[in-house]
Amino acid sequence: MVTDELRQRIAASFDKQGLMATLGARIVRVAAGEVDIELPFAAALSQQHGYVHAGAITSVVDSACGYAALTVAPPDCGIVTAEFKVNFLRPAIGQRFLATGRVQNAGKLMTVCTGEVRAITDEGEGKVVALMQATMVNVRQ
Numbered sequence: 001m002v003t004d005e006l007r008q009r010i011a012a013s014f015d016k017q018g019l020m021a022t023l024g025a026r027i028v029r030v031a032a033g034e035v036d037i038e039l040p041f042a043a044a045l046s047q048q049h050g051y052v053h054a055g056a057i058t059s060v061v062d063s064a065c066g067y068a069a070l071t072v073a074p075p076d077c078g079i080v081t082a083e084f085k086v087n088f089l090r091p092a093i094g095q096r097f098l099a100t101g102r103v104q105n106a107g108k109l110m111t112v113c114t115g116e117v118r119a120i121t122d123e124g125e126g127k128v129v130a131l132m133q134a135t136m137v138n139v140r141q
Helices: 004-015 018-023 054-070
Strands: 026-031 034-040 077-088 096-106 110-120 126-140
Touching (some): 004 026, 004 054, 054 096, 054 126
C-alpha cells in the first residue's frame, strides 16, 4: 500500500530532478510497485526526424522504474539505477508519452523493474514505443 507520506516523499524527490523539469515530465500515478510519468511532446525534445529523442524517452522510463522501486523500498532508503536496457519498438510519435515502471522483484538491496513507454495520440490511441528492463539499488540515506 502506498501511504500519503510515501506519495509526498516521491513527489518531493521528483521535484528535485532538474532533468524531469527540463523535459516537462510529471508524475501522474503512484501505486504499490508502479509509477506512471507523463511526457508531453515538445519540438525541443525531438531528434533529426522529428520524433521524440531516445534520450528523453529513456529518461522518463528510467525515472518511472526508479520511483516504482521506491514504493517498495525500506523507508530509510533512496533508489539509484544500477543498469538498464531499452528496446525501441517504433518511432516516438505522439502528443504525449506515458512511461510506466513496474516492480517485478524486490530484494533486500536490488529491485528489478520493467518499464514501457506508450505514445498517446489526440485520438487516445497508445502504442508501445519502448520497453525497459532495469535494476535499481536501495541506497541508505
